[in-house]
Amino acid sequence: MTAQASASRVYGLLPHCTYNMPLPFSHYCVVDFETYYDSEYSLRNKSLSMTDYIRHELFEAISVAVWHSTWDVPKVAAGPDVGPLLRSINWNETAFCAHHAQFDGLILTHHYDLHPVFWLDTQSMSRMLFGVDVSHSLDAVSQRYGFAGKVKAQALEQVKGLRYKDIPKDLLQLLLEYNEDDARLTRGIFEKMVKHVPEDELRIIDLTMRMYCEPVLHLDEARLREVHGREVGRRAAAVQAAGVDLTVLGSAQKFADYLRSLGVEPPVKISPRTGQPTYAFAKTDLEFKALLRHPDPRVVAAVEARLTAKSTLIETRSQRLLRRVGLPTPMYYNYWGARTGRWSGGDSVNWQNMARRGEGAALRTALAAPEGCNLVIADASQIEARLVAWLADDQELLTAFAEGEDVYSVNASGVYGFPVNKDDHPDERFVGKVLSLSCQYGAGGVKVSNVFRLGNLGPAIDMSVAEAKELVAKWRQARWPITRLWTRLGEAAKLSWLSGQQIELGPVGFDYLNGNGYIHLPNGTYMKYPRVYVDADNGELHYVSKNGPVKVWGGYLLENIAQALSCVLLKQQMLRCIDTIPHDVVVASTTHDEMVLVTYEETAEEVAAAVKRIMSTPEEWSQGLPLNASVDVSAVYDKV
Numbered sequence: 001m002t003a004q005a006s007a008s009r010v011y012g013l014l015p016h017c018t019y020n021m022p023l024p025f026s027h028y029c030v031v032d033f034e035t036y037y038d039s040e041y042s043l044r045n046k047s048l049s050m051t052d053y054i055r056h057e058l059f060e061a062i063s064v065a066v067w068h069s070t071w072d073v074p075k076v077a078a079g080p081d082v083g084p085l086l087r088s089i090n091w092n093e094t095a096f097c098a099h100h101a102q103f104d105g106l107i108l109t110h111h112y113d114l115h116p117v118f119w120l121d122t123q124s125m126s127r128m129l130f131g132v133d134v135s136h137s138l139d140a141v142s143q144r145y146g147f148a149g150k151v152k153a154q155a156l157e158q159v160k161g162l163r164y165k166d167i168p169k170d171l172l173q174l175l176l177e178y179n180e181d182d183a184r185l186t187r188g189i190f191e192k193m194v195k196h197v198p199e200d201e202l203r204i205i206d207l208t209m210r211m212y213c214e215p216v217l218h219l220d221e222a223r224l225r226e227v228h229g230r231e232v233g234r235r236a237a238a239v240q241a242a243g244v245d246l247t248v249l250g251s252a253q254k255f256a257d258y259l260r261s262l263g264v265e266p267p268v269k270i271s272p273r274t275g276q277p278t279y280a281f282a283k284t285d286l287e288f289k290a291l292l293r294h295p296d297p298r299v300v301a302a303v304e305a306r307l308t309a310k311s312t313l314i315e316t317r318s319q320r321l322l323r324r325v326g327l328p329t330p331m332y333y334n335y336w337g338a339r340t341g342r343w344s345g346g347d348s349v350n351w352q353n354m355a356r357r358g359e360g361a362a363l364r365t366a367l368a369a370p371e372g373c374n375l376v377i378a379d380a381s382q383i384e385a386r387l388v389a390w391l392a393d394d395q396e397l398l399t400a401f402a403e404g405e406d407v408y409s410v411n412a413s414g415v416y417g418f419p420v421n422k423d424d425h426p427d428e429r430f431v432g433k434v435l436s437l438s439c440q441y442g443a444g445g446v447k448v449s450n451v452f453r454l455g456n457l458g459p460a461i462d463m464s465v466a467e468a469k470e471l472v473a474k475w476r477q478a479r480w481p482i483t484r485l486w487t488r489l490g491e492a493a494k495l496s497w498l499s500g501q502q503i504e505l506g507p508v509g510f511d512y513l514n515g516n517g518y519i520h521l522p523n524g525t526y527m528k529y530p531r532v533y534v535d536a537d538n539g540e541l542h543y544v545s546k547n548g549p550v551k552v553w554g555g556y557l558l559e560n561i562a563q564a565l566s567c568v569l570l571k572q573q574m575l576r577c578i579d580t581i582p583h584d585v586v587v588a589s590t591t592h593d594e595m596v597l598v599t600y601e602e603t604a605e606e607v608a609a610a611v612k613r614i615m616s617t618p619e620e621w622s623q624g625l626p627l628n629a630s631v632d633v634s635a636v637y638d639k640v
Contacts (some may be wrong), residue, residue, distance in 0.1 A: 023202065025095040025118045030067040030074070030190070031086070032182045033104050034175055036060040038161040049348035051330050052323055054106050061107060062164045063176055065183035068094070074183045076176045079164040083112055091116045099123050099138040099186045102347075105213035106330060119209035120202065122186055125193045127336035128201060131528035133546040142185040145192050150185070152178040198524035204571050207578075207587050208335040208343070215328035216370055216588050216598050219321055220636070223366040228318040230362075235308050235315070242298075242305035249309040252279045255302075262299050264291065283307055286453050289460075318363060320348055329367070331589045339527055340564040343590060352591055367589075367637035374604035374633050376585075378611045380593040381628040382407065383566045388440045388558065390625045391506055394481040401626040408433040414478025415471060430458055435475045440482055441562075442555020445469030486554025489561070493517065493552055494541050497532045507621045508561055517543060517552075519561065522621035523568045527560060566593055569622065573615050581610045589637075596637065604633045 037043070041058045043050060053059070064082045067074035068089065077085040086108065096116035098104040100123045108114050126136045134140065139150040155174040159167055167175070194202075239246060248254045256266040256279050267287035269280040280288050291303045321329070331351055337344025345352040354364055369375045385407065389397035400410045412420040412432025420428045434457050438448050449468035452461040476483050488505065496503045496510035497517035503510040509520040517529035529543035529552065541552040550556075574587050574595055583603040589596045599607045608631045615629035 023095070023118060023199065025116075026093045027069045028095040028097045028118075028120060028190075029069065029089055029116075030065075030097045030183045030187045031104050031108065032065045032098060032179055032186060033061050033107050034063045034156065034159075034179050035107070036062055036163060046348075049320060050103060051106070051332070051347055052320075054103070054110060055324075055327070059111070060163060061111065062159070062167070063172075063179050065176075065179040067183045067187050074180050074187075076180050078172060078176060086112055086114055089114075093117060095120050097122065097186065097190055099141070099182075099189075101209050102212045102330075102332060105209055109213050115214060119206045119213065120190065120194075121205050121209055121335070122190050122193060124205045124208065124335035125197050126189070127334070128341070128525060129193060129196060131530065132337070132339050133528075133530050133544075138182060138185055138189075141189050145189050147185055147188055150178075150182070152181050200523060200571070200575060201525060203575055205335050207574060208333050211331040211333060211587070211589060212347075213330070215330045216373075216586050217329055217331065217596075217637075218368045218370060219325050219329050220366045220368050221322065221325040223362070224318050224322050224325065227362045227366065228315060228322065231315040231318065235312075238301075238305040238308035242301040244302055244305055246309060249302075249306050252281055255279075255281065255306055258302060259299070262296060262302070264294070264296075264299055267291075281306060281310075283311070284454060286450060289454065314363065317349060318366075321363070321366065328370070333590065338563075339529075340560055341521070341525060341527070341567045342563060342592065351589060354591060365636045365638045369598055369635055372601055373598050374601050374635055375588070375637060376597040376599060376604060376608045376611055376631065376633055377637065378595050378597070378608075378615055378629055378631045380566065380570065380615060381630055383569065383593045383627075384562045385436060385440065386626060386628075387562045387565050388482060388485075390622070391558070391561070392479075392481040392485040394479065397479075398624075398626060401628075404628075408436055411436045411475065411478070415474040431471065433457060435471060439472055439475045439479070441559040442486060442553070443472070445472050448472055482558075486558060488554070489557040490541070490552075490554035493557055494534075497529070497541070498534065507565065519557075519564070521564055521568055522619075523572065525568075527564055565622075569619065569627075570595060572619050576614050577611055580614070581607055583607055608633050 036058065041048070041053070041056065043053055048056075061082050063076060063078040064085060065074050065076045066085055066089070075085060091114055094116060095118035096105060096108065097120040099121070101119055101121035105119060108116075122138075122141065123136050126141045130136070130144070134144075143149040152174070155171070155178040158171055159175055162171075239249065242249075244258060248258050259266045267280040267285060268277050269285060270276070271278040282288065288303065291299055294300055294303075324330075330347070332345065332347035332349070333343040333351065334346055335343060343352060344350075356364070382401075385397075386401050388394075389401060396414075397407060397410065399405075400407050406422055406429070409420045409422055409425075409429050409432060412425070412428045412435075415432060415435060416428055420432060422429045434448065434451055437457060438451050443451075445465050445468040448471065449463050449465045451457060452463040452468065454460060492503045492505050492510050495501055497512045500512045501510075507522045511518040511520060511526075512532075515531055517532040519527045519529075521527070531544040532541065532552070533543075534541055542549045543552060544550075570590070570593060574590075577585060577595075577597065578587065583599055583606065585607055586598045587595060588598045597607065597611065612629055612631045615631070616627050618625045618627055
């Protein structure tokens with residue numbers, strides 16, 4: 001990163017700079033709805049997702065504030081006048097802008113059948129500019145930019161439980177003033193932030209809003225009922241086999257007492273939240289999972305029942321999805337939900353952690369393409385491992401990736417000192433797989449031992465910490481370019497964030513401003529590390545996240561950078577698919593390093609081939625990075 005390029009970076013609060021926006025709209029229009037709610041029918045009701053709220057039979061848009069970019073002042077409307085005001089806008093040439101645009105946007109599309117040419121979301125823009133450690137509410141963002149914030153919010157409290165027809169005129173006037181004030185704040189912060197958000201990121205925000213506000217994927221009711229029924233039956237069978245009451249399985253203390261009645265002392269751990277001893281009954285607690293091999297079958301059955309009874313995710317998720325059957329299902333993602341720029345989930349259904357294996361994998365197949373269409377499911381192959389090898393200039397791994405070799409076998413060969421292949425050395429190859437996935441970001445013997453013993457990446461192996469440490473040491477010796485990169489990244493962060501120097505390292509650049517550390521990414525965005533400091537006792541670098549201090553070292557930075565770059569690649573590939581594929585395609589969802597496109601059945605294979613080429617071709621900033629992708633065509637969200 002040159003000094004000139006770095007100096008052009010902005011952080012959201014710097015002086016005005018020119019921003020030309022050659023995007024597919026002539027104007028933008030801020031929209032803010034106020035809707036009916038009561039003590040039960042409310043977005044604060046955790047059993048009611050935002051989608052359920054908006055599509056509920058109780059829904060009513062009481063008022064709306066609209067501010068077109070060509071108007072001097074916003075306009076407001078209430079009750080029956082809401083629709084006409086919205087329809088007076090030419091949405092074919094106007095972008096929709098809101099704070100948390102998924103909420104206002106789904107109201108617009110679902111209740112008024114209006115579809116803007118482009119979607120803008122000030123909450124998403126704030127996440128990119130200010131990072132994940134601060135609030136991105138309209139009140140917080142507006143005050144961050146020097147506005148007064150939401151000073152008229154009391155009007156919203158006063159209309160709780162009141163329909164439009166029941167609101168007194170004076171109170172309705174207060175609500176309209178509050179509504180108008182929100183529109184003013186949203187326009188104010190939009191005009192401040194849009195100068196500093198790269199055009200391609202605006203397009204990614206648009207795609208993210210479309211996945212929710214203009215959904216295309218459907219839900220298979222029969223499949224969901226099958227999954228839900230099977231999960232209910234599985235839990236009931238486990239409880240019956242154990243012969244233990246659900247009240248016992250659901251209470252940590254009662255379950256601990258039951259284990260003691262069987263002659264087993266319950267395992268204990270220190271809670272990271274309270275710092276106090278607590279029972280170790282989680283599926284990630286090794287001592288608890290070890291009880292699954294206990295000689296007393298009653299203990300095994302009880303532990304299985306406890307694990308099954310507490311694992312309600314599949315049951316509750318399938319139940320929530322059943323409420324959405326009959327209409328295209330909105331796919332909710334938080335743009336820049338993680339420090340690395342990756343999306344995160346929300347809306348009570350986290351599409352980012354949809355299981356690919358095990359019982360929960362069946363939920364994926366309940367998502368289906370519209371009639372006459374297919375899904376093109378494209379997944380970047382081992383993208384983080386490829387990026388790590390490329391960043392570290394590990395020529396052995398780069399050659400293996402480029403030539404299509406089995407990289408897990410390559411890693412195992414380096415550890416064992418003889419050529420390993422998957423056919424003749426499956427056990428050694430599995431160790432190579434675990435080490436490949438665990439060690440590149442600096443995992444030590446304890447963590448690797450736990451990965452083996454928990455069976456997170458395959459069959460569980462009872463490996464001692466001493467054995468794991470020996471394997472880790474051999475892996476680090478074989479993969480010395482990666483361990484060298486840890487050192488270089490740690491030194492770059494310290495030098496930049498403590499002295500204010502701008503340092504370029506491959507495709508990223510380290511920078512410092514107003515007490516915060518930054519890592520610039522090749523698409524004009526950056527990761528933010530607030531309030532960096534050095535621990536006076538040990539000299540270690542830290543930053544202060546919203547959850548407290550976080551130690552910064554090379555392995556941690558490499559993980560952040562690899563995940564951020566993989567996200568940058570996926571975003572650029574999404575846009576390339578839209579811009580270059582000569583067929584109708586819609587980006588319908590995304591999960592980490594995967595994107596799902598919808599296209600017509602007759603063009604699906606051709607689109608899949610084009611996506612494969614796009615995802616196998618490096619971007620300008622990533623020349624020499626050996627890429628590959630698995631691309632499948634299916635009527636449902638499932639890989640062939």
